[in-house]
Amino acid sequence: MDKASNKKAAQTVELNVYDQFHFYDELKPTIDSVFEKAEETNDRYLEYQNFGKSVEGRDLHFVVLARDKEAVDKYLNETLPTALEDPESLLEKLEDGEMGDYQVPVWINNIHPDEVEGVDAQVELFKKFALEDEITFNTGENKQEKAVTLNVDDVLDDVIFLYMFTNNPDGRVANTRANANGFDLNRDNHYQTQIETQEVTQEIAKWTPLSFIDLHGYVSGFLIEPTTPPHNPNFEYDLLYGNMIEQAHSMGDAGISNSAYDSYEIPALDYGDGWDDMTPAYTAMYAMLHGSLGHTVETPALSQNGYDAMYGAGLGAALYVTENKDKLYKNQLEIFERGVNGEDDRAVDEYFVNAAGQSIGRTREGNANFFPEYYVIPVDEKVQKNPLEAAKMVDYLLRNGVEVEQMLITARVDGTVYPKGTYIVPMDQAKRGLANAMLYEGDDVSDWGAMYDPIVVNFSDLRGFDLEEVRDEDAFDKLTKEVKSVKLPTGKITGNSPKQILSNTNNDTVKLVNKLLKDGKTVEKALETKGNVNKGDYIVNTTDLAKYKGYYFEATSAGTAQKVKTEKLTLPKVAVSGSAQLKFSVKELGFEVVDNAEEADVVVSDRDDFNADSLVGKAYVGIGVYALNAVKESGVLKGYDFNYTSPGHEGLLKANVTDHILTSGYEANELLYTTNGAWITSVPKEAEVLATVSNSNDFYVAGWWPGHDAAKGQTLAFTQNLEDSNITLFANDLAFRAHTQASYRLLANSIFASVSSETAKQGQGSVKNENKKQLSEVGRSLLEQGRDRE
Numbered sequence: 001m002d003k004a005s006n007k008k009a010a011q012t013v014e015l016n017v018y019d020q021f022h023f024y025d026e027l028k029p030t031i032d033s034v035f036e037k038a039e040e041t042n043d044r045y046l047e048y049q050n051f052g053k054s055v056e057g058r059d060l061h062f063v064v065l066a067r068d069k070e071a072v073d074k075y076l077n078e079t080l081p082t083a084l085e086d087p088e089s090l091l092e093k094l095e096d097g098e099m100g101d102y103q104v105p106v107w108i109n110n111i112h113p114d115e116v117e118g119v120d121a122q123v124e125l126f127k128k129f130a131l132e133d134e135i136t137f138n139t140g141e142n143k144q145e146k147a148v149t150l151n152v153d154d155v156l157d158d159v160i161f162l163y164m165f166t167n168n169p170d171g172r173v174a175n176t177r178a179n180a181n182g183f184d185l186n187r188d189n190h191y192q193t194q195i196e197t198q199e200v201t202q203e204i205a206k207w208t209p210l211s212f213i214d215l216h217g218y219v220s221g222f223l224i225e226p227t228t229p230p231h232n233p234n235f236e237y238d239l240l241y242g243n244m245i246e247q248a249h250s251m252g253d254a255g256i257s258n259s260a261y262d263s264y265e266i267p268a269l270d271y272g273d274g275w276d277d278m279t280p281a282y283t284a285m286y287a288m289l290h291g292s293l294g295h296t297v298e299t300p301a302l303s304q305n306g307y308d309a310m311y312g313a314g315l316g317a318a319l320y321v322t323e324n325k326d327k328l329y330k331n332q333l334e335i336f337e338r339g340v341n342g343e344d345d346r347a348v349d350e351y352f353v354n355a356a357g358q359s360i361g362r363t364r365e366g367n368a369n370f371f372p373e374y375y376v377i378p379v380d381e382k383v384q385k386n387p388l389e390a391a392k393m394v395d396y397l398l399r400n401g402v403e404v405e406q407m408l409i410t411a412r413v414d415g416t417v418y419p420k421g422t423y424i425v426p427m428d429q430a431k432r433g434l435a436n437a438m439l440y441e442g443d444d445v446s447d448w449g450a451m452y453d454p455i456v457v458n459f460s461d462l463r464g465f466d467l468e469e470v471r472d473e474d475a476f477d478k479l480t481k482e483v484k485s486v487k488l489p490t491g492k493i494t495g496n497s498p499k500q501i502l503s504n505t506n507n508d509t510v511k512l513v514n515k516l517l518k519d520g521k522t523v524e525k526a527l528e529t530k531g532n533v534n535k536g537d538y539i540v541n542t543t544d545l546a547k548y549k550g551y552y553f554e555a556t557s558a559g560t561a562q563k564v565k566t567e568k569l570t571l572p573k574v575a576v577s578g579s580a581q582l583k584f585s586v587k588e589l590g591f592e593v594v595d596n597a598e599e600a601d602v603v604v605s606d607r608d609d610f611n612a613d614s615l616v617g618k619a620y621v622g623i624g625v626y627a628l629n630a631v632k633e634s635g636v637l638k639g640y641d642f643n644y645t646s647p648g649h650e651g652l653l654k655a656n657v658t659d660h661i662l663t664s665g666y667e668a669n670e671l672l673y674t675t676n677g678a679w680i681t682s683v684p685k686e687a688e689v690l691a692t693v694s695n696s697n698d699f700y701v702a703g704w705w706p707g708h709d710a711a712k713g714q715t716l717a718f719t720q721n722l723e724d725s726n727i728t729l730f731a732n733d734l735a736f737r738a739h740t741q742a743s744y745r746l747l748a749n750s751i752f753a754s755v756s757s758e759t760a761k762q763g764q765g766s767v768k769n770e771n772k773k774q775l776s777e778v779g780r781s782l783l784e785q786g787r788d789r790e
Contacts, residue, residue: 017116017302017303017304017307018120018304020120020123020124020307021116021120022119022120023172023173024058024166024169024172024173025173027061027119027123027165027166027172028059028061030123031048031061031063031126031165034046034126034127034131035048035130037130037131038130038131041131042131042133043068044065044066044067044068044156045064045065045066045067045068045071045072046063046064046065046130047063047064047069047072048061048062048063049062049064050062051199051200051202051203052195053195054168054169054170054179054180054195054196055170055179055180055181055194055195055196056169056173056180058170058173059169060164060169060196060199061164061165061166061169062162062163062164062165062203063126063162063165064160064161064162065126065129065130065156065160065161065162065163066103066156066160066161067153067156067157071103071156072160074102074103075102075103075104075105075160076206076207079102079103080207080208083208083332083333083430084208084336084429084430084431085340085430086340087333087334087336087337087340087430088337088340090333091330091333091334091337094326094329094330094333099326101157102329103157103158103159103160104158104159104209104211104321104325104328104329105159105160105162105207105208105209105211106159106161106162106209106210106211106212106213106318106321107162107164107204107207107209107211107212107213107287108122108125108161108162108163108164108213108215108317109164109167109212109213109215109283110122110164110165110166110167110214110215110216111166111167111168111185111186111214111216111283112168112171112177112184112185112216112217113166113168113169113171113172113175113176113177114171114175114176115215115216115217115218115299115302116175116217116302117215117299117302117306117307117309117310118166118214118215118216118217118310119165119166119172119215120307121215121307121310121311121313121314122163122215122314123165124311125161125163125311125314125315126161126163128152129152129155129156129161129318132152133151133152133153134149134150134151134152135149135150135152135315136148136150137150137254137257137258137312137315138254138257138258139250139253139254139257139312139315139316140253140254140256141253145257148254148319150318150319154322155318155322158321158322159318159321159322159325161318162207162209164200164203167185167196167200167283168196169196178580179194179196181580181584182579182580182581182583182584183580183581183584183738185197186281186282186283187281187453187737188281189201189280189281189283190279190280190281190286190437190438190457191281191457191737191738191739192396193584193737193738198399200283201286201399201400202399202400204283204287204290204292205290205399205400205431206401208290208291208292208401209287209290209292210291210292210293210328210332211247211292211295211317211321211328212283212284212287212288212292212294212295213251213284213295213297213313213314213317214283214294214295214296215297215310215314216296216297216298216299217298217299217300217302217306218298218299218300218301218302218306219298219299219300220300221263221264221265221300222252222255222256222263222264222265222298222299222309223264223265223266223267223275223297223298224248224251224252224255224264224265224266224295224296224298224313225244225248225266225267225268225275225277225284225294225295225296225297226240226241226244226245226248226266226267226277226295227267227275227276227277228267228271228273228275228276229273229276229351229352229448230276230278230352230353230354230443230445230448230451231276231277231278231351231352232277232278232279232280232285232289232437232455233352233362233363233370233443234280234289234433234434234436234437234440235277235288235289235348235433236291236334236335236338236345236348236433237348237351237352238345238347238348238350238351239331239332239334239335240288240293240331240335241268241351243293243324243327243328244294244295245266245268245269246320246324247293247295247316247317247320248266248295249266250316250317250319250320251264251295251297251313251314251316251317251320252264252316253316254312254313254315254316254319255297255308255309255310255312255316256309256312257312258308258309258312259305259306259308259312260305260308261300261309273448273449273450274450274451274452275452276448276451276452277294278443278445278452278455278704279452279453279454279455279457280434280437280438280457281453281454282453283296289431289433289434289437290401290431290434291332291335291336292332293328295317297310297313335430335433336430336431339427339428339430339431339432339433340428340430341428342369342371342427342428342432342473344362344364344368344369344370344371346361348361348362349361349362354447355448355449356447363443367471369471370436371427371436372427372469372470372471373426373427373428373470373471373472373473373474373475374424374425374426374427374469374470374475374476375424375425375427375435375467375468375469376418376422376423376424376425376467376468376469376470377390377393377394377422377423377424377425377465377466377467377468378390378418378419378422378466378468379391379421379422379423379489380419380421380422381554382419383419383466385464385466385505386463386464386465386466386505387465387489387552388488388489388506388508389463389464389506390423390465391486391487391488391489392463392488393459393460393463394423394483394486395485395486396438397425397435398483398484398485398486400431400434400438401431401434402425402431402435403425403429403482404423404424404425404482404483404486405423405424405425405476405481405482406421406423406424406480406481406483407421407422407423407424407476408420408479408480408481409479411479413470413472413475413476414470414472414475423483423486424476424480426476437457438458438459439458439459439460439467440458441458441461441652441701441702442455442456442457442458442652442701442702442703443455443702444700444701444702444703444704445703446700446703446705446706446707446708447706448704448706449706451704454648454650454675454703455650455702455703455704456650456651456652456673456702456703458652458702461652461671461673462652462673462739462740462742463739463742464506464741464742488552489552490549490550490551490552491508491509491512491551491553491554491555492555493542493545493546493555494555494556494557495556495557495559496542496557497542497557497558497559498541498542498543498558499539499540499541499542499558500539500540500541500545500555500556500557500558501526501532501533501537501538501539501555501556501557501558502538502539502540502545502553502554502555503534503537503553503554503555503556503665504534504536504537504538504664504745504749505554505665506552506554506745507588507589507741507744507745508551508552509538509552509553509554510589510590510744510745510748511551511589511590512548512553512590513538513540513569513590514589514590514591514592515548515551516540516544516545516548517569517570517571518571518590518592521541521544522540522541522544522568523538523539523540523568523569524540524566524567524569525537525538525539525567525569525752525756526538526539526564526565526566527564527565527566527567527661528564528565530563531559531563531564532556532559533564534664534665535661535664536661536664536665536749537664539558539564539566567756569752569755569756570755571591571592571755572591572592572601572602572752572754572755573592573599573600573601573602574586574591574592574593574594574600574601574602574603574604574751575593575594575595575596575597575599575600575603576593576603576604576605577597577603577604577605577606577607577609578604578605578606578607578609578623578626578627579606579607579735581736581738582604582605582606582623582735584735584738585734585738585744585747586604586735586747586751589744589747589748591748591751597611597614598614600618601619601754601755602618602619602620602621602754602755603615603618603619603621604621604623604747604750604751605620605621605622605623605627605630606622606623606624606626606627606735607626607627607630608626608627608629608630609630610622610627610630610631612636615636615725615727616724616725617724617725618754619725619726619727619728619750619751619753619754620725620726620727620728621728621729621747621750621751621754622727622728622729623729623730623732623733623734623735623747624674624675624676624678624730624731624733625642625644625647625677625678625731626647627729628642628644628676628678628680628729629642631727631729636727637687637720637727638684638685639682639683639684639685639687640680640682640683640684640687640720640729641680641681641682642678642679642680642681642731643678643679643681643710644676644677644678644679645677645705645706645710646677647675647676647677647678648675648677649674649675649676649677649703649704649705649707649708650673650674650675650677650703650704650705651673651674651700651701651703651704651705651708651711652671652672652673652700652701653671653673653674653693653694653699653700653701653711653716654669654671654693654694654698654699654700654701655669655670655671655672655691655692655694655716655732656668656693657669657690657691658688658689658690660688660690660719661749661753662690662719662728662746662750662753663690663691663746663749664745664749665745665749666745666746669694671701672691672716672732673733673736673740673743674716674731674732674733675733675736676731676732676733677705677707678731679693679710679711679714679715679716679731680714680715680716680717680729681714682715683715683718683720684718684720686720686721687718687719687720688718688719688720689715689717689718690716690717690718690719690728690730691715691716691717691732692713692714692715692716693712693713693714693715694712694713695712695713699711699712700712716730716731716732717729717730717731717732719750719753726753726754728750728753730746734746734747735747
């Protein structure tokens with residue numbers, strides 16, 4: 001303050017964790033500024049792409065930086081297609097020194113935008129390689145620090161840089177790990193239920209980068225993958241591991257030489273277990289299925305040091321690729337060659353070990369080859385239980401760079417008749433590892449003491465469509481043609497009756513029923529099986545159904561449906577308590593979601609917040625170990641109890657399903673999935689059991705669940721009708737990360753029952769909270785055992 005004039009001086013000061021921080025809204029202007037400066041100073045090729053929109057409508061910013069446009073066009077239109085179709089020809093050129101001028105892509109990525117250095121370090125790397133002639137930085141060699149200078153034009157003779165500044169724009173704005181739907185996108189690169197992962201993984205498949213660096217935080221040390229075992233058996237690990245170790249060292253040496261950190265960790269060398277790459281959920285692991293050297297890089301804390309280390313790691317990655325390009329590309333080509341030749345090289349087996357460190361190799365189950373010759377995906381309704389999900393799987397494979405063919409004629413192959421139009425996935429292709437990772441049954445890795453995340457992918461069982469392995473070589477030779485796109489099926493009205501029966505066999509039918517109810521149309525539910533009507537089927541007016549296009553349903557003419565006992569449905573109001581994934585799934589099914597239980601007809605929860613006092617006049621659907629425990633501690637259900645090993649224990653289980661209105665549309669024997677490590681040990685006397693774990697010795701199919709034998713033959717789900725309410729409990733998952741869509745109809749059936757006078761409002765006894773307790777040791781233990789990866 002100037003005392004003479006009484007005037008105050010003011011200065012606006014911007015405070016951030018480091019000077020290079022960018023808000024999301026600053027990213028595009030910064031990118032544009034670099035483009036403008038580059039146009040003035042050099043002739044390097046820069047291309048901006050917007051992959052699409054996030055959940056909240058924000059752009060997914062992506063930049064290609066190359067020597068020139070010809071380098072990009074040659075890679076995408078010549079080098080890469082040849083690598084995928086005829087890798088042997090390029091391997092011969094490399095061997096003979098005749099490869100000539102070629103570039104390989106290095107993709108730098110961030111998927112958790114609240115791990116903020118991963119965005120800003122990319123921006124700085126982009127600026128340097130776009131604008132500078134030389135980049136000098138420090139690195140280490142034999143623990144001796146030295147200066148290294150990269151001539152950028154020379155680097156661009158070898159590399160095409162790809163910058164995906166953040167896969168999650170909405171999270172950058174909100175400073176959250178999750179996207180606007182509440183999903184951790186670094187758990188969705190295989191499931192691809194979220195729009196952001198669908199867009200980004202499609203581009204990873206398109207570019208098939210040689211090196212993929214995903215920038216993260218925060219863990220206890222400066223960490224650079226590769227990982228601990230167990231490893232996903234669909235990786236050609238012997239062709240990846242050595243190079244990934246070397247690149248990790250190059251990144252780590254540069255990271256600590258350009259920051260205040262004095263060490264780095266490589267889990268493969270420094271950890272025993274617990275930081276594995278068994279699941280392709282993570283972006284870097286997903287990229288490895290494309291033959292990429294995939295690294296997740298972690299810093300210890302949000303700081304200038306973290307930023308500096310990330311920036312250094314990016315330079316170290318570029319240095320390693322430019323110094324070893326031919327060797328690295330040769331190994332990627334050999335990955336593709338194994339796929340094209342259908343070769344299951346035993347050199348990988350030493351990397352696939354059990355918890356005792358013994359090599360167990362790939363699980364071949366008596367077959368000569370871990371990979372089948374073909375996967376067959378029928379679409380004809382006579383042989384496919386869910387044609388819509390089958391078609392969606394084909395679309396997924398095509399989007400992810402997998403070749404798919406289709407039967408030109410109906411033909412008998414090895415005693416089985418395959419209708420015209422059947423989809424065939426030939427496994428003699430470069431990206432067979434990616435196809436197999438999504439389609440194979442899975443592995444049991446329960447001997448390991450720690451795992452980072454659930455590992456079962458298995459689209460056919462978790463999404464609910466029929467799939468067949470064929471192991472006869474050339475079985476479909478000359479019977480198929482390659483397909484480039486797929487048209488999703490829609491339903492067709494049959495006959496001329498005034499009403500149609502919609503089979504309760506797929507999720508699109510549930511969506512259609514909810515849309516009809518929202519529009520005030522009449523929908524009845526069959527309460528018995530009779531003639532061509534199954535208990536739980538929906539009956540609608542033909543004139544109403546004809547107005548709704550784009551839905552898939554299986555319809556039959558009602559015929560004698562009027563003689564079947566039915567009830568009229570109303571649209572339930574659903575309160576969802578718990579995970580974002582559960583709320584997302586309920587909304588995806590088209591139900592009306594309300595904000596609080598007071599407004600609701602049914603409360604659906606996977607949380608430990610069961611409130612018996614607010615349950616009168618409503619139904620409750622509890623899913624998973626926390627809901628199981630909350631209901632137990634309430635004392636509402638006499639005779640009910642459960643047990644568990646640990647939340648997060650995962651398994652695909654053979655299950656026996658009871659014939660019940662709530663299990664409508666399911667077979668007597670199904671595969672059900674859990675990530676709860678729990679089972680129900682006793683049910684109330686008046687309860688009806690819906691599903692049990694199979695009593696067979698081979699009930700456990702795949703996953704990580706130490707102690708799973710205790711679940712054998714135990715109850716998975718039951719329902720209890722009360723005087724003025726209903727409780728239904730599931731120990732298994734119905735909406736895990738929106739991938740367990742084959743179980744969605746168990747959820748939908750339970751929700752519809754909440755407004756059913758026949759199935760939810762009758763029963764014995766009433767809701768009484770006779771045993772209110774503080775959270776027990778079991779409850780506290782459950783809360784303490786929640787687990788998640790980075």
